[in-house]
Amino acid sequence: MRKNVWIRMAAVMAAGVLGLSGCGKGSQGTAGSETQSAAAGEQSGGETKADSGETEEGGEEKDQLGRIQEKGELVVAMEGTWSPWTYHDEADQLVGYDVEVADRIAQKLGVKAVFVEGEWDGLFAGLDAGRYDMVVNGVEITEERREKYDFTEPYAYIRTAIVVNGSNDEIQSFEDLDGKNTANTISSTYAELAESYGATVTGVDDLNQTFELLLSGRIDATLNAELTYYDYMKAHPDRDLKIAALTEEASFVSIPLRKGADSESLRKAVDEAIAELGESGELAKLSEKYFGSDISRNPQED
Numbered sequence: 001m002r003k004n005v006w007i008r009m010a011a012v013m014a015a016g017v018l019g020l021s022g023c024g025k026g027s028q029g030t031a032g033s034e035t036q037s038a039a040a041g042e043q044s045g046g047e048t049k050a051d052s053g054e055t056e057e058g059g060e061e062k063d064q065l066g067r068i069q070e071k072g073e074l075v076v077a078m079e080g081t082w083s084p085w086t087y088h089d090e091a092d093q094l095v096g097y098d099v100e101v102a103d104r105i106a107q108k109l110g111v112k113a114v115f116v117e118g119e120w121d122g123l124f125a126g127l128d129a130g131r132y133d134m135v136v137n138g139v140e141i142t143e144e145r146r147e148k149y150d151f152t153e154p155y156a157y158i159r160t161a162i163v164v165n166g167s168n169d170e171i172q173s174f175e176d177l178d179g180k181n182t183a184n185t186i187s188s189t190y191a192e193l194a195e196s197y198g199a200t201v202t203g204v205d206d207l208n209q210t211f212e213l214l215l216s217g218r219i220d221a222t223l224n225a226e227l228t229y230y231d232y233m234k235a236h237p238d239r240d241l242k243i244a245a246l247t248e249e250a251s252f253v254s255i256p257l258r259k260g261a262d263s264e265s266l267r268k269a270v271d272e273a274i275a276e277l278g279e280s281g282e283l284a285k286l287s288e289k290y291f292g293s294d295i296s297r298n299p300q301e302d
Contacts, residue, residue, distance in 0.1 A: 064258075065109070065266040068133060073114045074106040077132040080117035081206050084231045084290040085138040097290040101155060102136040104282060108273035120185060127258060133266070138225070140189065140251045149256035150263060152270045155283060156253035156295045159246050160190065161226040165214065166240035171221050173245050180220040183210045190223035207232070215239060227291045234292075250299050 068074055078086040078098055086096040094115055106113035116132060126132045127149075140158070141151050164171050171180065178198030184191040186203035194201050202219060204210050211232060213219045226246060233239065255270060257263045277283045283296035 063261070063265050064133065064263045065269055068111055068266065069109065072111050074102075074109060074111050075114050075116060075131070075133045076102045076106075077116045077118065077123040077126055077135045078102075078137040079120060079123070080115075082138065082228070083207075083235070084227075086117075086136075097156075097286055098136045098138060100286050100290075101277070101283070102134075104277055105270055105273045108276065109269055121187070124256075127256065130258070134255050134257055134270075136255055138253055139256055141254050142189065145256060148259065150259050150267050151254040151256055152267055153274050154252040154254045154298070155274050155277070156287070157250040157298045157300075158225045158227060158253060158295060159248075159250050159299075160193065160223055161229050161246050162221050162223055162244040163211075163214065163229050163241055164221045164244045165217070166242050168220065168242075168244070171244045174247075176244075177221065181218075182221050182223060183213045183219045184223060194221075194223050211239070211241070214241065227293070227295060230292065231290075252298075253295075 062070065080086050080088060080094055082096075084096055086094070086098045089095045094117070099115065102115070103113045116126070118126070120137075123132070123135045123137060127135050138156070138158075139145075141154070145151070162171060162174065162177070170176060174193075174197050177194055180199050181202065182191075182194040182199045183202040183204050184194065185205075186201065191201045191203075199221075202213065204213065207224070207228065210222045210224070214222055221244065226243065229241070229243060233241065257267050257270075274283075278296060284294045287294045287296050
């Protein structure tokens, strides 16, 4: 693949938004954390404690971190349908790399994580409205997102793969997507990247639907995280799929927070938690557990 893929991908990231949509199941979570449905989150309304003007004793208003610690809960939004990042196991328990990372961050903040599941766009709408404290869902940093959200330090690094049927030899680079049919969540960076190379993108609801279209021959390829492909093939070793090409550069996966002074201390506390999890080797262990490799380190720095 030629080096201009990363340049083009960076341009797409400036204009697009990553998305892999799904619907939540609202079951009990892991490691002492709790989950609730997105609908329940919607019913709580858009008012936050900051909006309601709650203050500390003496009249000083608490910031977001102070409110979280006072309540004892960190409300984390995620899809719950994107294995191995955030999904339900055979017992219908919410599990995944992001679930455990968020749970450990909450522990370091001295609170418990409460997980809310919902479709991709709704996660950010809830974050904007103050219903959720953060979105932990394999969110890649883009220039457009930086304009709207404050991001923590990265906790994972991923490359984008073109996935095709095993018999497909026509697509061997991103340039070969010209005139081909692909599928992704229509607002995702993956869809935008495919379109930038001349592909026609079919909108889908989730990852399973994407692979169903690919296996049935209704599309020529799909773009997704390299590790998502490996996880899918681990669960479905009989599926005749392969990676046709990869981006040369890794993108940064981070946690978006609302912009402003109200969230500044929360961002600093989460950055510290991520650094501690990295230094202790916990992020590496979780990466190996869910991906079979360490995605917590930037491959460009090796």
